[in-house]
Every structure is written in structure tokens, then in C-alpha cells.
Amino acid sequence: MDGIVARWWRQSDQFEWLSRYLYARGLAVPTRRLMVLFCAALVPMPLGLVGPPDPSNMMSIVLLIASAAVGVGFGALYVRGWPTRVQSLALVVSGGLISVACILVADPVKALVSCTGLVVLGVYLAFFHSSKAVVCSTSVSVVLAAVCAVRVVEAGVSSQIAVSGFWVIVEVSAGVPLAVQALVRTLGADVVRSDHDALTGVLNRRAFYERARILLAAPGGDxxxxxxxxxxxxxxxxxxxxxxxAGDQVLTAVGWQLRQSNSATAIIGRAGGEEFLVTDSVQSAEAERLPARLCEAISALPHSITASVGAAVVPHEAVPARGLTIDKLVHIADAAMYTAKRSGGNRAVIETISRRPIAVPRSADHDRHRS
Incomplete structure (x- = not known):
């Protein structure tokens, strides 16, 4: 039991893979719109809990201004695009602090009921973030509910209402996020299995193209x-x-070698049969070396196998300007691969799509073409 809890506690968040999943399934835009509505709901929250701004009560004015700033600011962020992990957590922390402040200022009974609203933040954390974040959110909800229950009793309201309200909030705050997280973890395991080629361990063709499209759209700097x-x-x-x-053993070995020979950011897939695809965002010098290095790594396997390698290289900044898609880049790389194969195989050919071609030394096993 301790081992299960320890593994659950150490689990990393699911922000990256779930973000990729939403993009790949065309759900990122609807999710962003939903988050804009959530952020907009923060703006009138002080009006519902604290009441209209009162010059004699500066706290109500401060809470309204802070809530409007957070709601509008993060709403604009989601309108512009998908947030980073840090921005996502910042939204939860900011919204949580304002919610807690509003609840503490509100009427005791209204405050106790309003503690259930923090479940929304817990569910969001359960979807996108780690177990530690969920536990932190649940702990805040439970402590806040206890404080509000004590205030209800002190206000002369029935203690039965305070106890039952507190217990409901504990059940909802702990049960719902944990159930959501278990569901998302199960979904994540199924997504990972469905994205990978069972024989080689690399991505299947569909998953490769989905992730490669996201890489093309990401800013790459220089x-x-x-x-x-x-x-x-x-x-x-x-x-x-x-x-x-024997052929399956070779494919398995090549899949393993490609995972070992590429960086952690590389996207590696099996295109079908004995064909593999790799894409990554790298520095100019690495783009120069990588195709030949992969060719050499495969020939070094103890299976008497070699490979013809073709590569398309383009500066990130030129991708949108030239209207390039992953399909076009794969087509260019495929043509370069066939050039290598017609030259006898066991060599790499690079097609550089740039006004300033990358200089690659010409050798017997490393040819260069420019487009």
C-alpha cells in the first residue's frame, strides 16, 4: 500500500501530453474557450460573495479590482493561445487566492457554501497537473471549510448545518479531483499505448504526424x-x-538505436515496413551531423544491416514563410533518401531549404543537395 501511495505521489503532471492530445484531436480551441469563460466568471465573484463595492469597505473594492485583473488577464492569455505549464499554475494560484479572500470576507453561511467552488480549481489541477498540486488544493479547501464551519457556529447558526456542510465539502474536494485524476491517468496510459508501434517501441505513423505538426507550429528561435x-x-x-x-529483430534493434541516438526532444516514428521518421528542432551544427550519425549508428548494429537516410532541413523561421507542412518536409526527405539509395545505400543525403545553406563536408557517405 505504501508503495502505491509513493508512486502516486511521485507521478509527474500530465500537462504536456494532455496539451498535445487536445491539439491532436482538435479540442484545444474549445478548451481555450471554456477557460476564457472560467476566467470571466472570476470577475463578478466578489459581487456575489462580498456584495457591491462599498467606499466604507476598502476590502470589497480591492477584491473586485484584483478579481477583474486576474479574470481579464488570464482570459486574454487563453484567447491568444495555449498557456505554458507555469502560466497554467499561475492561473490556479491567482484564482485560488482571490476565491479564498472572498470566502473569508463573506457571510459565514454563504462562505461555507461557497467553499464548494474551489472544487473547480481542484478538478482543473487533476486534469493537467501533478498529484502534489491536487493534494495542496484539497488541503486548502478542507482547511478553509473548517474555518468557515467554525464561523457558522460562532454566528449562532445550527452546528448541525456547520458539520454537515463541512463534511460535504471534504467529500467533494477530495473525491472529485482524485477520481478525475485516476481517469486521466488511465486515459494517458491508453493514449501512450495507442500512439506507439508495438514492435519497435517508437511512435506509429499517425502519432508521429500529430506530434510533428505541433513541433512545426512551435516557436523555434534560431x-x-x-x-x-x-x-x-x-x-x-x-x-x-x-x-x-529475423526481420522483426532488426526492426526492434533499429527502433532502440534511434531512441538512443537522438535527443530527448526528438520525435521518432515508424512510417511503415522498414521505414522510420525522425524530426527535431536543433542547432545548425547538429542538423549537419545528425543524418550521418544515425546512418552510422544503424550500420554499427550487430545485425548486418545498413540504411539510406534522407533529411530535409529548414530554419524554423522559414517554415510559415514558405508554407511548409510536415507532409511537404517528409516528401523532401523521402526524395533525398531515394537519392541516397540510388547511390548505393548506407549514406545520408541532406536537402537544405534555406537562403543560407548549411555547409556540410562532402564525403563518400554524406552527400549534399540544396533546394
């Missing part, structure tokens, strides 16, 4: 986007000679 097509040389002959079991 980095270069590289798309690499890898085709194993004479793989059909290997299958015909040694059988499909």
Missing part, C-alpha cells in the same frame, strides 16, 4: 527543423533469407 526519412537497405532480402522473425 534553431533548425530537421525531418529525416530512414529506409533499411535490402530489408526484403533479409526477410526472404532469414525469415520474418
Amino acid at each position: 534553431r533548425h527543423l530537421i525531418v529525416i526519412m530512414i529506409d533499411l537497405d535490402k530489408f526484403k532480402l533479409l526477410n526472404d533469407t532469414f525469415g520474418h522473425a
Whole structure:
């Protein structure tokens, strides 16, 4: 039991993969619109709990201004695009602080009932963030509910109302976010399994294209986007000679080698059969070296296999200007790969899409083409 709790406590948040999932399924925009409505709901919150601004009560004026600033500010953030992890947490903290302040100032009974509103923040954290964040949110809700229950008793209202209200808030604040988090974790495990090729362990073709499209849309600064097509040389002959079991062993080994030879940010997929795709955002010098390095890494495997490697390289800033899509870049990389294969295989060919081509030393195993 302790081991289960410890694993649950150490789990990382699901902000990145869930954000990618929403983008891939076309749900990012509807989710952003929903968050804009949530932020807008913060603006009138002090009016409902504290009442209209009263010059004799500066707290009501301060809370209204703060709530409007947070609601409008974060609403504008979601209108513009998807937030970062830090911005997402900042929304929860800001909204939570204002909610707590409003509840503490409100009438005791109204304050106790309003504690249930913090469940919304807990559910949001359960969807996107870590177990630690959920526990922190739940703890705040429970402590605040206890404070409000004591205030209800002190105000002369029935203690039964205070106890029952407190218990309901504890159940909802703890139960709902934990149930949501368990559901999201299960969904995440299924998403991960459905995104990966069972044999090689890399992404399947669909998942590769989904994640590559997100990478193309992300700001890259002065980095270069590289798309690499890898085709194993004479793989059909290997299958015909040694059988499909041997071919599967080779594919598994190549998948493992590609994961070891690329950076943690690389997106690696199996395009089908004996073809693999890799894309990453790298510095110019790394774009120059990576295709040949992958070619050499595959030939170094103890399976007597080589690969023809084609790559398309483009500065990130040139992607939107030239109307490039992942399909176009894969097509360019595929053409470069066939050039390498016609040259005898076991070599890399790079197509540079840039006004300032990357200088790559010409060698027997590393040719250069420019477009």
C-alpha cells in the first residue's frame, strides 16, 4: 500500500501530453474557450460573495479590482493561445487566492457554501497537473471549510448545518479531483499505448504526424527543423533469407538505436515496413551531423544491416514563410533518401531549404543537395 501511495505521489503532471492530445484531436480551441469563460466568471465573484463595492469597505473594492485583473488577464492569455505549464499554475494560484479572500470576507453561511467552488480549481489541477498540486488544493479547501464551519457556529447558526456542510465539502474536494485524476491517468496510459508501434517501441505513423505538426507550429528561435526519412537497405532480402522473425529483430534493434541516438526532444516514428521518421528542432551544427550519425549508428548494429537516410532541413523561421507542412518536409526527405539509395545505400543525403545553406563536408557517405 505504501508503495502505491509513493508512486502516486511521485507521478509527474500530465500537462504536456494532455496539451498535445487536445491539439491532436482538435479540442484545444474549445478548451481555450471554456477557460476564457472560467476566467470571466472570476470577475463578478466578489459581487456575489462580498456584495457591491462599498467606499466604507476598502476590502470589497480591492477584491473586485484584483478579481477583474486576474479574470481579464488570464482570459486574454487563453484567447491568444495555449498557456505554458507555469502560466497554467499561475492561473490556479491567482484564482485560488482571490476565491479564498472572498470566502473569508463573506457571510459565514454563504462562505461555507461557497467553499464548494474551489472544487473547480481542484478538478482543473487533476486534469493537467501533478498529484502534489491536487493534494495542496484539497488541503486548502478542507482547511478553509473548517474555518468557515467554525464561523457558522460562532454566528449562532445550527452546528448541525456547520458539520454537515463541512463534511460535504471534504467529500467533494477530495473525491472529485482524485477520481478525475485516476481517469486521466488511465486515459494517458491508453493514449501512450495507442500512439506507439508495438514492435519497435517508437511512435506509429499517425502519432508521429500529430506530434510533428505541433513541433512545426512551435516557436523555434534560431534553431533548425530537421525531418529525416530512414529506409533499411535490402530489408526484403533479409526477410526472404532469414525469415520474418529475423526481420522483426532488426526492426526492434533499429527502433532502440534511434531512441538512443537522438535527443530527448526528438520525435521518432515508424512510417511503415522498414521505414522510420525522425524530426527535431536543433542547432545548425547538429542538423549537419545528425543524418550521418544515425546512418552510422544503424550500420554499427550487430545485425548486418545498413540504411539510406534522407533529411530535409529548414530554419524554423522559414517554415510559415514558405508554407511548409510536415507532409511537404517528409516528401523532401523521402526524395533525398531515394537519392541516397540510388547511390548505393548506407549514406545520408541532406536537402537544405534555406537562403543560407548549411555547409556540410562532402564525403563518400554524406552527400549534399540544396533546394
